[in-house]
Structure formats: C-alpha cells, structure tokens
Amino acid sequence: MVDEGILREVYRVLEDRRDRPIDSYTSRLMRDDDKRAEDKILEKIGEEAAEVIIASKNDENLVEEAADLIFHTLLLLVYKGVPLDSLLEEFAARRK
C-alpha cells in the first residue's frame, strides 16, 4: 500500500521544477512563453475537470482522470507559491 507521503514527494519535485527548471512537462507549464504560465495551468485544470465529469458519467478511468485534476491543481498551488502544509492545514481546520 502506498501512503500519502507520495503527495509530499511529488509536491517537492514540483517545487524543484519551479525553482530549478529543466526541460520537462511541469517546468514547461510553469514557464511564461507564448502563453502565460498561469493561463496554461488554469487551462489544464479546466480540461481535466471536464475529463473527470466525462469519466464519472461513463464509469471509465475515474481514478486516472481524478489524479490528473488533482495533480494540475497541486501544480497551480506550487506555481502560486502555496506550501503543501497550507492545503493540509485547511483540510484539518475543516475537520469536525
């Protein structure tokens, strides 16, 4: 069983791609070029959200599509400089 530490690990890689860009998918998304980085990431989130809806309706690939949506949302948070702990604290604060 994989534990949730994988999310922290991936987050750390994304912060590294932001701070020390290489030729990779996430570094490219976080770089301003012909399109602004933020717009590229937001566009991906829109696409992935639509794919989650389709996957759910068709009962097909829901886990994969949800992972894509969550991944690109994490990428946005990284790009905006939000620490993972802020997200985790927000969930913890909502816990009743």
Ligand SMILES: N=c1c2ncn([C@@H]3O[C@H](COP(=O)(O)OP(=O)(O)OP(=O)(O)O)[C@@H](O)[C@H]3O)c2ncn1[C@@H]1O[C@H](COP(=O)(O)O)[C@@H](O)[C@H]1O
């Ligand atoms: N978890 C992911 C991950 N999930 C999804 N994706 C990418 O997100 C994209 C999903 O977009 P689509 O489903 O629209 O597929 P696509 O048609 O290939 O999309 P486009 O590339 O054309 O936009 C694909 O290119 C996937 O490869 C991811 N890319 C990277 N990671 C993690 O991020 C880390 C850093 O990635 P790199 O920047 O590639 O090193 C990796 O080590 C992984 O742990």
